[in-house]
Every structure is written in C-alpha cells, then in structure tokens.
Amino acid sequence: MATGAIRIGLNAKRARTAWLFLAPSLLVLFAVALWPLGRTFLFSFTDAFLTEPDIYAYIGLENYFTLFEDPLWWQSVRNTLYFTVVSVSIETALGLAIALLLNAHMSGRGFMRAVILIPWSIPVVVSARMWQWMLHDQFGILNHVLKLMGVIDHGIAWTANPDLVMPVIIAVDVWITTPFMVLLILAGLQMLPKSIYEAASIDGVSEWRQFTALTLPLLAPSIAVAVLFRLLDALRMFDLSFVLSSNSDDTKTVSIYAREVLVNFQDMGVGSAASAAIFLMIAVVTAIYVTVFRLNRKLLGV
C-alpha cells in the first residue's frame, strides 16, 4: 500500500488546517491594521504629504517637535483627558444606578432594557444632530422650557459658549453611552449568586450593607471591564465633537486634531506623529489600567 516517503502526522495536518483557516483573517488584519499602524509610525518620521505619500524623506523627530510645540495639540490632549475622565465617571455611576434599578424584579424590565439600548445603537451623528436641535439657542426645546419655567430670559447658546460646550458634549455622551454601561453591569449583576443574598437576608444584614459588602466587590470585575471599554472609546472620541462643535478649540479631541492635520492640512508627517502619539497614549493608559486592575485583584484575593 502507498505509504508516502514523507510522513506527516495527524496533528501536523490539523495544525496546517488551522493556519489555512486563519490565513484570510490574518491577511486582512495585517493589511487593515498592522501594516497601516507600522506605516503611520514610519510616516511620523518623514515629511510626506497626503497628496503624494510616495515621495518623502526622513526627517527624524522633527514632526514630534512640531507637534509638541503646538499649544493646540496640548489643548486637545487636555480636552480628551478631561472629557474621558468626567464622562466615564458619570457614566459608571449612572450606569450602576440604572443597572441596579433594572435589576429589580418588576414587570416592564425587558421593555426598559430594550429602551435603554436605543441611544447606544443609533449613529452618534444622529444623536449629535438631535441634541444640537434641542439645544438650539433660539428654537431649541431646552431653552424654551427653561424660559417657560422662568429660569432664563434669553436663550442660552449651549454649543457656542466656550464655558458650556464641553459640559454639553459630556452630557450628550452620557446620554449616548450610559446604556452600554448599564447593559454590561446588568449582565454582571445577573451572574451574582442569589444564594448569598438569601443567606445575608436571613442573617439580618441591611440592604445597604449587602450592597457595599457583597454586590460592589462581586461586581467590581464586571465594572472594571466595562470601564476599560468605555475608556478606550472615550479616548478616541471623534464624531460627537466633530458634529456638535466642529470648529471649537474648546472641545477639540486628539482624534480631531490628528485628522485635521492629516486631511485638512495634508501634512502626513505631523498628522502621523499625532496619530502615533495617540496610539502610545492609549496603549499606556490601557497597560496602567490593566496592571492596576490585576494588582487590585491580587490584593483583594478575588
């Protein structure tokens, strides 16, 4: 019988199948993520222009010097961090509250879950437009209601006032993404074992103590994961600022800054430097977050 000269084991054959099945995905991800990321870093050391990306010369760290000397870059970094910290904090607190509310065993819970899913599932652009219209200085419903209630007598220019525009953007972001928090925390809540609550109730532990001593620590991993996701999302925020207050420096995020340099000014070098800086910033934040989270876990022994 034909036993080939080269004997390939069954496991090796299966491994070959695995690589074969992975190849298309790996190829796509290489082309769409790894290669572009590498090129972005490479371009950040060149004087390339978007119109003719093939013609460039290496100029060392010059783009980074240009970038770091631009006060607008630092302002957009500050804006991004401020936006991220404030909005993620509010969303976490609010998300936890609503998740606890929805965890109550009441009829109508399924409906509520579907309702809160909606703001998250629609395009951010649409949400931005919707709120822009509600916050319109002359014809917006918000100013109208405030006037009716006698709180103000002139319409407030919510998105044009430099002091108000960031809080407004945060408020809209809270409206958009709190549902995401709620759903993840709710899923965590529903995985908690019922029996420990029964035991605690029998032992006469108050509900508030049950919440702080049982629910919160058990929920911490779910919350931590949800917060990480939101953090990554908030740090790269683009659409909301772009639509609600496109030209305001007060809400310019790093993503907007980088795209502006890259696309509007066609400066591929500095734009790529900004992109690379953002990548590193997010990588560092993620690494710190994951490390702290792991350490905490170890310390708490969970």
Place this chain on the structure above:
Amino acid sequence: MVRSATGRRLHRIAIYGLFAVVALYTLFPFYWMIASSLKSGQAIFDVTFLPDLKFNNYEAILSDGVFLRSLLNSLVVAASVVALSLGLAIAAAYALGRIDFRGRSPIMFLFLAVSMFPQIALLSGLFEMIRWLGLYNTLGSLIFAYMIFTLPFNIWVLTTFMRSLPRQIEEAAIMDGCSPLRIVRCIFLPMMGPALISTGLLAFIASWNEFLFALTFILTDENRTVPVAIALISGSSRYEFPYGAIMAASTIVTVPLIVMALLFQKYIVSGLTAGAVKG
C-alpha cells in the same frame, strides 16, 4: 428585611417612577426628533409639543437622490461587512476554537490587541493602503477598513462559542468523512445561530454608524454613507439650517436600528457581554 404592605407598595411605586424617569430621559429626544421631522416649513420653529403630521420634510429628503443614494450605500457597506467579517471570523474561530496548535494563544492575543487600536492611529497608513488597493472614494474602502473593529470582535466571540460545542459531534463528522470545511459549513454553522445573529447585528450596527473612516475615505457625495450625509447637511446660512430635513433624515436612519434593538435586544446584549467578558 420585612416590609409592611404599604411599604412594599411605596417601593414599587418608587421603582416604577424611576423607570418612567429613565424612559423619559432616554426616549424624549427621539420623540422630539420625530415630532420635529413632521412639522412643515416654518412650523418647526414654533415650539409645540404635538407634531403636525406633515410629511413635507420626508418628501424633500426622499426626493433628494443623494440622500437615498447614501442610504443605499450604508446598506451595502453594512451588509457586506457583516457577510465578509462573519465569513472570515467563522473560519478563524474554527481554527482557534477547535484545533490545538502552536501559536494559538499569541494569535488570540494579537486579535485582542488589534481590537483596541484607536482608529485614528491607522488613518495615514490606511489611507496609503486604500489608495494602493485602488479603493479610495469607493464603498470598498469602507468595507475593507471596517474589518478593523468587526473582525477581531467576531473572531473572539465566535471562538468562545465554537469552543463550547461538543467535541464528539465534530469527531463523529470526522469519522463520517467530512473535511474541515464541510464540518464548519454543515455541522457547526447550523448550530451557531444565536452567536451569528449577535455578532452579525453588532457588526451591522457598528458599520451603519461609523463616521471617521466614512468621512475620510469617501470624497464625493454619491459614495457617502448616511452618518456623513447627515453630518454634512447644511443650509445656506445659519438661520436657514434645514433642521426639518435633518430630523427627517435622522428618523429614517434611526428607525431600522430601533426596530432591530427592540426585536433582537436579547442577541445584542448577549453579544455585547460576550465581547466584554473576553477581556
């Protein structure tokens, strides 16, 4: 904790009260969007809470070929992304979920890392790549670019799911003479309904809503997707801003998503949480 009957009733009323507040907070903007879209011409500038049920804005926006075109574009892009990313992810998930080979863990980690890449960090390199592929200003550029956030996510979720399928079923198929491709197609695929619906819906929503790439890689109106189209609607002056039309367009874009969210709530939530648990 034992509550008296009145105490319990108060508690229930309080919870339903809070439900109502959350629902109002969540839904009122939609109501206002729809109500505004149904007011014609100048009526939109009078604040009245009841809509007029005038469809002028819809007629205007739908007779505008560009908007219809962008709707179609969005649909094409989202559907293609779903099909392509699921197709690729199913194959990859079989390899990662069912086959024990060296390099599996590093690859899983690679996919996880890629799913955390900020899109902006890829913009200039991706720009070059898309030009090189000849996809600039085509829907293809978006279908290609959207693989960044759909593919790793789908691979993760589907790998977890594949791993949970019983091993002996696959072995029975192997003994029955099935090739790996046939195992995936005829045995696993039909068993993966819920996971495919979850990942498919999330990929659809993400592609339908994406803005940064759609804004950057598409140059001309006839190739735009809906979010960009809506973001770029503008009037001849600040005081002629066509809010009626914008609200009508927004409503049209939102309705399919709301229907999906309501119908498939369970799948979307399970997909989201499956994606989160991976971390």
Place this chain on the structure above:
Amino acid sequence: MSGIDLINVVKRFGALTVIDGVDLAIAEGEFVVFVGPSGCGKSTLLRMIAGLEEISDGELRIAGSRMNETPPAKRNIAMVFQSYALYPHMNVERNLGFALETARLPAAEIRERVTKAAKFLKIDHLLDRRPAQLSGGQQQRVAIGRALVRQQKLFLFDEPLSNLDADLRMEMRVEIARIHREVKATTVYVTHDQMEAMTLADRIVVLKDGRIAQVGTPMELYERPANRFVAGFIGSPRMNFLPGMLVREGEESVLSLAGGRHRLSAHDYAGDVSLGIRPEDLILGGGEATLEAEVLLVEPLGGESLVHLNVGDGRSIVAKAQGRPEIRPGATTVVGWNHARAHLFDKDERALNPRGA
C-alpha cells in the same frame, strides 16, 4: 482482510505517557472489548485506532498497512460515541445518510441503505424526527445506524451504552451482539460494564495504567487471571484476597494463612503470596481447605445470597451461596474452598502455578 495490529504503540500528552507500549493483534471479524479502571487509557487507545489521536510512537496497521498518518476518514472505520454525537439540526434520516452524502453516493442508494439500516434497527418510524425528539435508547440506535450504513469492515464503540438505564442497556447489548453476528465486522468496544465485556467479547483486553494487563477470552480471564489486578477486576462481586506465606516442604508447598496451614502441590516460588478465591467458589461449611469465620451479614439477592464473613485479623470476605442459607449474623461457621478454584499471586502480584502446570 481487516484485522488490526498495534505494534508497541505509545501515546504521550506532553510529558505524560498515557499509553505505554501496547502490542495487540485483532483478527478479522473479532469482537474485542477493552476494559480497565477509569483513566487507564481505553478511550485513548480506541481513538488512536480511529485516527482521532495521533500515535506518538509505534505502529498501527489495518489490513496489514501502516495507518499512523492516514486521516480517520480513509481508515474505513465507523465509530459510535458515548454521547451519541448525533447532529442536532438534522433529522434521523439525514443523520443516517450524512456520511454517504459526504461521500457523494447517489441519492437512491443513500435512501436504500438508510431504509435498510433503519429497518434493521427498528427505527424506521422515526426517520423524520430530530435527535432532541428521541429517547436515549432511540438516539443510541440512530448512532449505531449511522455507523452501520457506511458498511465498513471495522467498528469502534466507546462506552456506547453507559448513558442508558439498566433495561435498555441489556436490550441494546443483545442488539449489538445481533449486529455483530450478522455484519461480522471487526469490532473494538470500550466499556466499564463487566457484563457487557463478558457477554459480547471474543477476547477481552484488560488495561492498566496504559499497559495491557492481560488479553484473553472472557473465560480465560475468569478462570486463569494472569495477575492479581485482572483477578480482582474481572468477576463480580470481586475476588477475595487473603495474605499468606508459601514455603517449600519437600515435594509439596505449604500455604500458611492467618487461620491455618494448607498443603498444596509443589510451587517453584516461596515467600509472601496472596490467595484469591472468588465468592462463588467459597463453600459454606466445607471444602478441601477451610477457615473458621464469623458471619457479619447476609444479603439475600433472590436466587442467591452474599454472605459477608470475618475470618480473623478483622479481614472480611464475601461468599456467594445458593438460595438463602440458614445462618444468622454473629454465628460462627466454617468456610472452605477447593484447591483447583483457588488462585495464588506472588509478591509482584503475578499468578503462581504449580510446577509443571
């Protein structure tokens, strides 16, 4: 020509050796049963024959040719799994025909073979149902049918009946015996159940820690276990063991037990031994050799009874008696055996035979 030869076969998972050099020749048409304690490697060995596990070392031959690198589908083997592993989304008919469909047989032939197998297994009225709509026994029949339709020369079963209740197990056991009689395929069958092993097997392979402890017909294993492990493993209730000492005295050997000395024909071996006697070979009140015993408990099983006895030193043994013996717990009695039915094992647990035997 579809015998199986295992030649010094080894399976390693990393540093762990799970099958440690197995040599076995299975003749065409033979029904071989693998038994052994949990984790001893029965399934692993079977899966190596099937091609579901790679062979780390040694050679597997089917019909004389090396199969180590041959993919499972090309080994002409049909396999039945413990969990049935039916395709949940296909009805019974498609489950049965799926392998033939995969092999691109003409639809008419598929239908013919499926109908025939379904009739043979008495599941022809279930063809439209999904697996979830079947009872455990029916699912098992479908699983067997799926193997049957392929008309292979080689059948592998991995504990196919262990998920069934006792009645069904018996029924399916008879069914499997019938199938083997009619189909005459070479069969390798893994089980935990002695009854299955004893009734179905032409030969039984007892495995221990990845090695073959003994191979033989059911009666050989029962009558002449090669070591203490096999002796204890085959037979139910299990064999009684008593420690003793064997010494040579002239042309005879003498076995000293806690309760007495017994003269035996000459053995070459002298030293510590254990004496093994099956409960059914113990005789209450008689025998060529006897011990004093205190009755601990009598368990009537209907036609026969199990009598638990204390034979000094706090050692208890079990005797099987016909009917319901007239003894009460607490009573003292005499228990004995005939030398021909006793087994001796040396301190390495190997069976001892008298010189010349």
